[in-house]
Amino acid sequence: MSDFLSTLIGSPVAKRVGVPQPTRLRRYEPGTPLCDSPVLVAGEGRFAASLSESLRAAGLVTVGSVEEAIDTIGAVVLDLSSATDPEDLDALRVLGAPAVKRLRTNGRVVVIGTDPATLTDVTEVATQRALEGVVRSLGKELRRGATANLVLARGDASAGAWSAVGFFLSGRSAYVDGQVVRVDAGAGVDDDPVKPLDGRVAVVTGAARGIGADIARVLARDGATVVAVDVPSAGDALARVANEVGGTALQLDVTAPDTGTRIVEHAVSRHGGLDIVVHNAGITRDKLFVNMDEARWSSVIDVNLRSILRMNEALLGEGALSEGGRIVCVASIAGIAGNRGQTNYGASKAGVIGLVTALADQVRDRGITVNAVAPGFIETEMTARIPFATREIGRRMNSLQQGGKPKDVAEAIAWLSQPGAAAVTGQVLRVCGQSLLGA
C-alpha cells in the first residue's frame, strides 16, 4: 500500500497536480568530469590560484569572472580564506550572486575559508565563522540539486583543499549539502583518479545489505580489494556481495571478542595487508526512554559502539592497519540531533562521533585518518519499514527534498578513504541533503 502511494507521489499525475518533484541528483560515474564547466574560481584567498590549476589539470574550463562565461555556470568556487574583516565578506555576494543566478542543475558552490580554530584575532575568527552561516543558508536557497559546502583550511597546504573541493564539486557529494569540512596539512596523492583505491585492502562491516553493500561496491569500483564482513546468519547475502565485488566474505559478528583479530588475520594473510576499515554494521532497537529495556539498550550500544572500540584495539595493533590507513565509522544524524525513541541509538552514534574525534589525534603521527559519516534519511530496507507518512516527511525534510541513496553514503566514505584525503581527519561528514534535523 505504502509503495503504491510513494509511486503515486513520483508519478506524472502528481507532477501535474503540484506535488514538488525532487531533482534527479548528479551521481558520480567513473571517467566522467568532476562537474560541468565552466567553473568560476574567484576570491582573494591563498588557494584560488592552485585550485584553478588543479581544475584545469582535471580537464575543466575555469573562468575568473561571470562575464567570461558565455552561458550557464557549472560550479562556483569562492576563496575567502584571506578574509579578516566582516567587510571582506561582501566579496562573496559580489562575486557569487551573479554566478549562482546562472548555476546549472546539480551545480555546486564551494567556499574556502580558514579554520577559525587556528585564528586568535577575534575579528578574524568572527569573519571566518561567518562563512559557515552563508553556506548553510545558501544550501537552503539553492534548487535543482545544487549544493553549497564549505572547506576550512588549517594552514597553507593546498593538497587537502583540493581533495575536499574536488569531492564537493563531483557527483560523489550528491547528497552532501550545507556541510563544513576542515583540512589540515596532511598530504597524499591519488595516483590514479579513476581508481584512487587501487592496491588497497578494505574491510567493510555489515556489508551484506543496505549501505554496507554499497560501500563494498563503491570501494571495489575505486580499486580496493574488499573483505565483506557480516553476521553468519546473513552469509548468503554477504556471499553475493563479496562475489559481485570480487572480494572475500568473512562471516563474523562484530560484537565477538576476537573479531578484530580475526579481521586482521584474514586481511593480512589473504590479501597481504589492511588499509581501510569501514565500521558500518549497526542496528536500531527503538523504544521510548521510559520503556527501554536492558536488551534493547545494551544490544544497540554493543553493536554500534562497543564493538568498534574493541575492534580498533586489534585493528590499530602492530602489523594491522597500515601507515596511512583509513578508519571511517558510520554514525547518524540521530547521534547529532537525537531522535524520539532512540536514546540508545542516539547514545551509540554520538559515542561514535566522540570516538572519531579522540582517536584521530592519537593516530595522526602514523598518517592514519579517522572520520565518521553521519547519514540522514537513506532509502534502505531499514527506512522502507518506516510507516508511509513518517517516511515521506523524513525523506523530504532536507534541502534536496529527497532521501539519499546508500551509494551517496558510500561515495563519501570512499572519498575519506582515498590517499588524497590525508588532510581530513577527526571529522564528521553529514550525508543528509542538509536535513533540518540537528542542522
Next chain:
Amino acid sequence: MASQPRPRAPRRAAVLGGNRIPFARANGPYAKASNQDMLTAAVDGLVARFGLAGERLGEVVAGAVLKHSRDFNLTRETVLGTRLDPRTPAYDVQQACGTGLEAAILVANKIALGQIDAGIAGGVDSASDAPIAVSEGLRQTMLAANRAKTPAQRAKALAGLRPGHFVPSVPENLEPRTGLSMGEHMALTAAQWGVIREAQDELAAASHRNLASAWDRGFFDDLVTPYLGVTKDTNLRPDSTVEKLSTLKPVFGRGEGATMTAGNSTPLTDGASAVLLASEEWAAEHRLTPLAWLVDAETAAVDYVHGDEGLLMAPVYAVPRLLARNGLTLQDFDLYEIHEAFAATVLTTLKAWEDPDFCRERLGLDAPLGAIDRARLNVNGSSLAAGHPFAATGGRIVASLAKQLKDNGGGRGLISICAAGGQGVVAILEA
C-alpha cells in the same frame, strides 16, 4: 640432447576449506530447490569465502544420487551459474553416498599428478525434489507411439494404454538386487552383530550434542553459508537425550530384535556441499593456508547379494587396506569421521574391527584392528544430527575434519563412508 618429458613426482593435495548450505529435512524449506540451485549456492559460498570470483579452476567435480535425467551435466551447468570463470571444466560422478568423498579423491589425485592445480569437489541431493518417473508401461507405450510412422500405427500403440500406467514410479531407497531398503539391510547386520538399542541411542544423542556445541562455538562460521532463510541444520535437536530417543518406535527390523528408530537412523535430507582442494603452490600463490592434506584413499565393495556380508560393511574392508598401505594402525588417528548412515552402521563397523575372528577370517589380519578412543569419533556431530543429503555428506565431512585438524594444531584423521550397492569409500587427512 633432445629433452625427454620427465615423469613428475606426485605432489601433495591440500584441503583449503569448504562450504555447505545448512542441511534441511526433506520436504521442508528446500522443497522447491533443485539440485542445481543448491549446488550453485554451495559453490558460490565457497567462491565468496576464498575470493574466487572470476577464477578459472582446474576442475569442478560433483554429483547427486537422486538425479533428474535433465541434469545429465549437473556440475557443468552449476559452474555456468556460479561466479567462477565459465571456462572452468566440470564433470559428474555418482557413487551413492560415497559420491562427495569420491569427488574429493578424484580432484586430489589430479592435483597430485600435476594435471590440475586446484579444483572443487562437491555433492548435492534433494530428497524433496526427487525425480519421479512415469511407469514402465506408459514409457514403453509412449516410445512405441513415437516410433510409429503412420497415424494409424500411433493410434494402435496408444490404444495399449491402461489406467495403471499412469501411476508414477517414485524412487525408493531400495537395493535393486535385494528389494530391501537400506534400513532393512542394516537391521539384518545389526541383529547379526548384536548391536543393542541403547548403544545406538547413545551414539545418536552424542551426534546431536556434538553438532549443537560445534554450532554454538561458531565452528561452522566459515564452513556454512545460509540458504533460503535457513541458518542451521534443521534436523539438529540440541536437547536430544538417550531418554527421549528411547521412547521412539523401531522402524526397521522385526519384533524383539528391532532396534533401529527414526532417531538413530538418518532422515531424508536436502543439502549441498563443496570443498576447495589445491596444490601447495597454488595455495601459496593465492595466499591460502592449507587446513589439511588428503593423504590417501581406498574404496572397497562387498558381495551383499550372494555372499553373506552386510550391505554397509564395505568400509570395514577398505580401512585395513588403507592402513597397511600407509603403515598405520587404527589407533594412529587423532580424529575419526565414520558416517552415521545409521547409528548401527558405526557400531557394527567398530565391533567388526575389534573382533579377532572377523578380522582374521574376513579381513585376513593376524590381529584385530582393535578399539578406538570414542572421544575422538565424530567430534562435531555427524549425519544422525546434521542429516544426510547423500552426495553432500562427503564434502561436509572432509571440510569439517580438515578444519578440526587445523584447529587442533595438526594431527591425522580417518574418514569412513558406506554407500549403497555394498560399497565403501575411506580416506586419510593429515594436518
